[in-house]
Amino acid sequence: MKHSDSNAAPQKAGLPGRVKAGVAGSLVAMAGAAAVIMPGCGKEASVPTRADEAVAAVSTPVPGASPAAGSDRDATLPPRWVPSYPAAQGQEGGTKRETKDKIAGTYLAKTKDDPDKVKDYFDSTLKADGFETDVKSTSTDGNDSTIVTATVNGGKRKLTVTATSEKGVTNLVITYEGAK
Numbered sequence: 001m002k003h004s005d006s007n008a009a010p011q012k013a014g015l016p017g018r019v020k021a022g023v024a025g026s027l028v029a030m031a032g033a034a035a036v037i038m039p040g041c042g043k044e045a046s047v048p049t050r051a052d053e054a055v056a057a058v059s060t061p062v063p064g065a066s067p068a069a070g071s072d073r074d075a076t077l078p079p080r081w082v083p084s085y086p087a088a089q090g091q092e093g094g095t096k097r098e099t100k101d102k103i104a105g106t107y108l109a110k111t112k113d114d115p116d117k118v119k120d121y122f123d124s125t126l127k128a129d130g131f132e133t134d135v136k137s138t139s140t141d142g143n144d145s146t147i148v149t150a151t152v153n154g155g156k157r158k159l160t161v162t163a164t165s166e167k168g169v170t171n172l173v174i175t176y177e178g179a180k
Contacts, residue, residue, distance in 0.1 A: 112169065
């Protein structure tokens with residue numbers, strides 16, 4: 001199952017959305033920042049995070065940024081070449097940047113499935129789509145985490161799926177970069 005491309009017009013506002021605290025919130029902030037740091041930086045966007053009642057914003061350079069509105073999860077859907085996890089619900093706070101030939105972004109989702117099931121799905125689906133994959137899994141204090149990294153066409157398309165469980169919910173952070 002693949003996401004369809006969004007026809008939503010890009011916005012010029014800063015990055016919206018709040019992400020839950022804990023391991024998943026930290027991963028979301030790190031992955032979001034990693035997904036938007038690119039050469040030729042010139043603009044800035046804030047990636048807000050929430051830890052209990054405190055709110056901290058991470059300022060990240062974004063060249064030619066055109067993030068979507070936080071209430072419109074469809075505007076941050078990844079391109080068709082990024083597999084969609086069937087049991088996942090999209091979350092606010094993703095990013096998307098498009099140029100004439102390239103697209104990059106972060107898509108956030110959650111599922112009740114465990115990280116191993118998510119890992120198996122993305123590993124097999126990406127391999128079937130011609131990607132080379134690398135999988136790493138860890139478990140700390142009962143919270144499981146898995147990372148699937150994938151490349152295709154000599155690195156012209158890159159994808160990282162981070163699945164982290166916390167209190168019975170698996171949070172997904174899907175970062176992608178490559179040709180449209």
